[in-house]
Amino acid sequence: xxxxxxxxxxxxxxxxxxxxxxxxxxxxxxxxxxxxxxxxxxxxxxxxxxxxxxxxxxxxxxxxxxxxxxxxxxxxxxxxxxxxxxxxxxxxxxxxxxxxxxxxxxxxxxxxxxxxxxxxxxxxxxxxxxxxxxxxxxxxxxxxxxxxxxxxxxxxxxxxxxxxxxxxxxxxxxxxxxxxxxxxxxxxxxxxxxxxxxxxxxxxxxxxxxxxxxxxxxxxxxxxxxxxxxxxxxxxxxxxxxxxxxxxxxxxxxxxxxxxxxxxxxxxxxxxxxxxxxxxxxxxxxxxxxxxxxxxxxxxxxxxxxxxxxxxxxxxxxxxxxxxxxxxxxxxxxxxxxxxxxxxxxxxxxxxxxxxxxxxxxxxxxxxxxxxxxxxxxxxxxxxxxxxxxxxxxxxxxxxxxxxxxxxxxxxxxxxxxxxxxxxxx
Amino acid sequence: xxxxxxxxxxxxxxxxxxxxxxxxxxxxxxxxxxxxxxxxxxxxxxxxxxxxxxxxxxxxxxxxxxxxxxxxxxxxxxxxxxxxxxxxxxxxxxxxxxxxxxxxxxxxxxxxxxxxxxxxxxxxxxxxxxxxxxxxxxxxxxxxxxxxxxxxxxxxxxxxxxxxxxxxxxxxxxxxxxxxxxxxxxxxxxxxxxxxxxxxxxxxxxxxxxxxxxxxxxxxxxxxxxxxxxxxxxxxxxxxxxxxxxxxxxxxxxxxxxxxxxxxxxxxxxxxxxxxxxxxxxxxxxxxxxxxxxxxxxxxxxxxxxxxxxxxxxxxxxxxxxxxxxxxxxxxxxxxxxxxxxxxxxxxxxxxxxxxxxxxxxxxxxxxxxxxxxxxxxxxxxxxxxxxxxxxxxxxxxxxxxxxxxxxxxxxxxxxxxxxxxxxxx
Numbered sequence: 001x002x003x004x005x006x007x008x009x010x011x012x013x014x015x016x017x018x019x020x021x022x023x024x025x026x027x028x029x030x031x032x033x034x035x036x037x038x039x040x041x042x043x044x045x046x047x048x049x050x051x052x053x054x055x056x057x058x059x060x061x062x063x064x065x066x067x068x069x070x071x072x073x074x075x076x077x078x079x080x081x082x083x084x085x086x087x088x089x090x091x092x093x094x095x096x097x098x099x100x101x102x103x104x105x106x107x108x109x110x111x112x113x114x115x116x117x118x119x120x121x122x123x124x125x126x127x128x129x130x131x132x133x134x135x136x137x138x139x140x141x142x143x144x145x146x147x148x149x150x151x152x153x154x155x156x157x158x159x160x161x162x163x164x165x166x167x168x169x170x171x172x173x174x175x176x177x178x179x180x181x182x183x184x185x186x187x188x189x190x191x192x193x194x195x196x197x198x199x200x201x202x203x204x205x206x207x208x209x210x211x212x213x214x215x216x217x218x219x220x221x222x223x224x225x226x227x228x229x230x231x232x233x234x235x236x237x238x239x240x241x242x243x244x245x246x247x248x249x250x251x252x253x254x255x256x257x258x259x260x261x262x263x264x265x266x267x268x269x270x271x272x273x274x275x276x277x278x279x280x281x282x283x284x285x286x287x288x289x290x291x292x293x294x295x296x297x298x299x300x301x302x303x304x305x306x307x308x309x310x311x312x313x314x315x316x317x318x319x320x321x322x323x324x325x326x327x328x329x330x331x332x333x334x335x336x337x338x339x340x341x342x343x344x345x346x347x348x349x350x351x352x353x354x355x356x357x358x359x360x361x362x363x364x365x366x367x368x369x370x371x372x373x374x375x376x377x378x379x380x381x382x383x384x385x386x387x388x389x390x391x392x393x394x395x396x397x398x399x400x401x402x403x404x405x406x407x408x409x410x411x412x413x414x415x416x417x418x419x420x421x422x423x424x425x426x
Numbered sequence: 427x428x429x430x431x432x433x434x435x436x437x438x439x440x441x442x443x444x445x446x447x448x449x450x451x452x453x454x455x456x457x458x459x460x461x462x463x464x465x466x467x468x469x470x471x472x473x474x475x476x477x478x479x480x481x482x483x484x485x486x487x488x489x490x491x492x493x494x495x496x497x498x499x500x501x502x503x504x505x506x507x508x509x510x511x512x513x514x515x516x517x518x519x520x521x522x523x524x525x526x527x528x529x530x531x532x533x534x535x536x537x538x539x540x541x542x543x544x545x546x547x548x549x550x551x552x553x554x555x556x557x558x559x560x561x562x563x564x565x566x567x568x569x570x571x572x573x574x575x576x577x578x579x580x581x582x583x584x585x586x587x588x589x590x591x592x593x594x595x596x597x598x599x600x601x602x603x604x605x606x607x608x609x610x611x612x613x614x615x616x617x618x619x620x621x622x623x624x625x626x627x628x629x630x631x632x633x634x635x636x637x638x639x640x641x642x643x644x645x646x647x648x649x650x651x652x653x654x655x656x657x658x659x660x661x662x663x664x665x666x667x668x669x670x671x672x673x674x675x676x677x678x679x680x681x682x683x684x685x686x687x688x689x690x691x692x693x694x695x696x697x698x699x700x701x702x703x704x705x706x707x708x709x710x711x712x713x714x715x716x717x718x719x720x721x722x723x724x725x726x727x728x729x730x731x732x733x734x735x736x737x738x739x740x741x742x743x744x745x746x747x748x749x750x751x752x753x754x755x756x757x758x759x760x761x762x763x764x765x766x767x768x769x770x771x772x773x774x775x776x777x778x779x780x781x782x783x784x785x786x787x788x789x790x791x792x793x794x795x796x797x798x799x800x801x802x803x804x805x806x807x808x809x810x811x812x813x814x815x816x817x818x819x820x821x822x823x824x825x826x827x828x829x830x831x832x833x834x835x836x837x838x839x840x841x842x843x844x845x846x847x848x849x850x851x852x
Contacts, residue, residue, distance in 0.1 A: 021572055025572035025573075025574075028571060028572045028574075028639075029571065029572050031639075031754070031756045032571035032572070032751060032754070033751075034749040034751065035749070127569070133715035133716070133718060135568075135569035138565070138568065138569055139561050139564070141458075142561075142564065142736065142740060142743075143553070143561035143564055143736040143740075144561075144732070144736065145454060145455070145458035145736070145739050146447055146451035146454050146455050146735045146736070146739060147451075147732055148451075213454075213457075269700070271697075271721070274695070274697055274700060286732075287728075288447065288728055288729070288732045289559035289722065289728070289729045289732040289733075290559070290722065290723045290726070290728070290729055291722065291723075292559060292560055292720070292721065292722035292723075293707075293719075293721035293722065294719070294720055294721075295697070295718065296715065296717065296718035297715065297716045297718075300716070302713075302714055302715070302716070303714075303715045303716055305714075306570070306572070306573055306712075306714045307569070309572045310568065310569040310570065310571070310572070313571050313572060314568060314569075316749075317568075317744070317749055317751075318743070318744065323742075325457075325458060325459075325460065325743075328458070330457045
């Protein structure tokens, strides 16, 4: 039986999970591929030991991986841009296929890596880089290759979903929930990439590139995080019949792409509203298949390892000499400016509690062509809180109105806003 | 560029959808496969015309398909067992790969077809046979090939989900809703296969065969339909905080398989409770990936056509000479007897409204070792309705109790029962 050697870069929780799965599911993999797929070598920084790895398996030199003719597939799990980019490039140049979970690298340097793979006719697979164990990339690339996907819409970051779910359930403040999430291992010591939306943006860049067949990089994805979402916003969301979720939204508008990440109000009976804790869920929509939703663990070492092994099997099952299509960005679609996207908004402002203030504010929205759906004003001693939900309007008009409203002498601080999504059913 | 001819058997709504998708997405398919995939011939019974097909494309003789060396892939969409079985076998024997949506054939004669495909090293693909456009078969076969799936749990029939959703939303009776579903095209003129559970059972046979790597045929799947579900049961479900769904449940218990279809109470905040109308949703569970859920249109000509084209692309992308794995049933796992499965039950009985009846009934359950969780008795003139929810107990004990209770002189008619699922979260 033909043997396929796997070289592993990085033996942390995901890497050791991959090693374990290759070992424990060797029989299943053999039956699924007709080949003996085995862990040939692990490259880790010097000085580490793992009781489940023989010392002969371990090397601290990447050269031992790239120069080993018995290694056909290199799995990169060290993360970050450097030296992951150089390692992956070297592996592809050496004629080895690459599997990775590195969303930041793929969303920023995918193009160079795809070109390297093209030259040596090797595979580059990255299912684990978006939505963990949920095979949304495979479904988009393969099952839906002939479908014209119009919209991708979902929860693609587990940390922020955990935080927002906990805020919804307990009414606790953002900072307290983040600290608790860190203690429980649902948030990193430095959670900036998650809570700031960059992690979700990288995933949306990858998913929308595949869905729309046109390159979307991290820099193309406008993203807002959840750091400004307060317990007060949560309470208002509840009283209006919504929950707050961090959403990735990628859509074609008039044939152009708009890809963004932002927190949003979702109706509480929306399917995504029920996605709790660290789970992820992504809707894919198209005329040809209506809508499909995939749900599952967004991260975690075992699910991620499962996705990596799925990619290894997929590569092994594509016979050498078969057709290799790594990059599916064969179109060059323009971007649709976010300012022109129509959205509905929730707004919250502190105003002086005196006659005529509401009139001034509504007049500004009227002049900018923005229509107000509902207003709730709650008075306190000398200040009132004004909560509004707007009808859909171009973002430029809403932002223009907010700038003018924020400049009124009677308005205290900056108005805060959260978009409203999902009122069309999905 | 290499050309791949497709021969189509059956040009109804799905068949014409496949033709349309091959034509309109020719560019996407070429880019996804590197080949020109085109509709070469359509076989239909004599006397039909389609404005979108040139007459040269149409034949009434299957021989014209099977003997055409330009046809590499045959798509069978005529349904039923005969002559679909003979046609598929002939195509595979002739060295052509086969794509089908025929769940009854695959769930009853899959083994013979897989053997024929094995001999000629051809592919047999059937994504559209289960859960329409949702690529659950591909995910199970490929992405999760190394995962040890423990449970499949979901809504796999659109007609019954439409009927139950409408009964839930309107309080209408079963017969009225079925008539309405027929008028709207959500139920067949003869809905027996759907409402009786056989359609769902065939899909569960296919899905569990792949998930557990052991053959499960239609005959192995005990199935109950929804014909006995009444508006009264719906009302009780609502008052207890549940909805009623027709579920497919396949699980490994002590290493053995139990695969069934039955209507069940689901907590109203369960993710499957929110799956409305003709949509389907399937949970896959395993230690290695936790749980994944796939949701989408369960049927419909366009989504089904999309799944068929996905299979065609998948076959084209597996280079000739590559590894072919059609049948994944390489184990021989025994079945776990349903009588020993522990389930929770909802029961409804009509009893004479006189002292001591409830005591007699609860005594019987006690003797059989079945524990009662809640009882609601509602008196009417001379008869009372007794609604009970039981704690989980082996089915044999519950059925034994029910037989004894049904034999009591004070009990009118047969007790009716519906299982309770999903209280463990999913």
